Amino acid sequence: MNATADSYVTEDGRTIGGVLMDMRNITLRFGGVEAIKNISFDIREGEIRAIIGPNGAGKSSMLNVISGFYNPQEGEVFFRGERRPQMKPYQVARMGIARTFQNIALFEGMTVLDNIMTGRLNHMKAGLFRQAIWKGAAEREEIENRAHVERVIDFLEIQAIRKTPVGRLPYGLKKRVELARALAADPKLLLLDEPMAGMNVEEKEDMSRFILDVNDQFGTTIALIEHDMGVVMDLSDRVVVMDYGRKIGDGSPDEVRTNQEVIDAYLGVAHD
Numbered sequence: 001m002n003a004t005a006d007s008y009v010t011e012d013g014r015t016i017g018g019v020l021m022d023m024r025n026i027t028l029r030f031g032g033v034e035a036i037k038n039i040s041f042d043i044r045e046g047e048i049r050a051i052i053g054p055n056g057a058g059k060s061s062m063l064n065v066i067s068g069f070y071n072p073q074e075g076e077v078f079f080r081g082e083r084r085p086q087m088k089p090y091q092v093a094r095m096g097i098a099r100t101f102q103n104i105a106l107f108e109g110m111t112v113l114d115n116i117m118t119g120r121l122n123h124m125k126a127g128l129f130r131q132a133i134w135k136g137a138a139e140r141e142e143i144e145n146r147a148h149v150e151r152v153i154d155f156l157e158i159q160a161i162r163k164t165p166v167g168r169l170p171y172g173l174k175k176r177v178e179l180a181r182a183l184a185a186d187p188k189l190l191l192l193d194e195p196m197a198g199m200n201v202e203e204k205e206d207m208s209r210f211i212l213d214v215n216d217q218f219g220t221t222i223a224l225i226e227h228d229m230g231v232v233m234d235l236s237d238r239v240v241v242m243d244y245g246r247k248i249g250d251g252s253p254d255e256v257r258t259n260q261e262v263i264d265a266y267l268g269v270a271h272d
Contacts, residue, residue, distance in 0.1 A: 119184030
């Protein structure tokens with residue numbers, strides 16, 4: 001794809017397109033506490049966009065606004081150029097937005113395969129009666145969804161555990177299964193909330209590789225929260241930095257790492 005006025009090509013040959021999601025003047029309050037204070041930023045099609053900041057900065061609250069879990073008191077959310085009204089999370093998911101969670105949210109008594117199949121629920125259109133008799137359209141739909149899930153399983157290299165109950169898996173593999181479930185939804189925008197939290201070095205390397213491959217091979221736009229700054233700087237095309245609910249930085253990894261306000265926020269020092 002050739003670059004246009006609204007797109008550009010990265011150094012590694014990926015094309016970043018126009019604005020996919022635009023957060024405009026977002027303010028979110030819980031009682032008298034402002035978790036997000038008049039923040040604006042966008043996410044461009046095909047990029048990996050990081051949201052970083054110290055603990056309590058409002059990062060997860062922002063991700064919850066994007067996914068529809070929270071509705072801001074002020075500001076507007078635009079997706080694919082259209083203003084998004086207040087929606088429930090399942091309605092946002094139907095728009096093509098999937099996510100993982102900081103605290104793993106899987107059905108531990110179900111197998112890996114069954115957990116990943118839940119990511120296809122929005123793609124299942126056959127009614128209850130057709131599903132019960134499992135004939136015709138319902139059967140074809142089930143086969144198509146199962147084939148898509150099997151491709152995700154192969155892609156994330158978890159064939160060996162596909163029939164294993166999730167509760168028996170180590171933490172790092174559970175994180176990979178949660179990524180698989182989100183990918184099964186075939187999202188246009190994938191939200192990752194601390195995908196590498198609690199992982200060892202080897203597990204982080206694997207997850208980093210998968211995130212890059214999802215972006216490169218599937219063309220999936222990714223927005224992620226991550227505390228490991230080495231990972232953020234290696235993976236991200238652009239970074240938005242939050243601190244106490246405010247935006248204090250926004251730009252390329254190089255621009256952010258040399259931003260004095262960002263440095264102060266992470267070091268906890270004042271700058272004259």
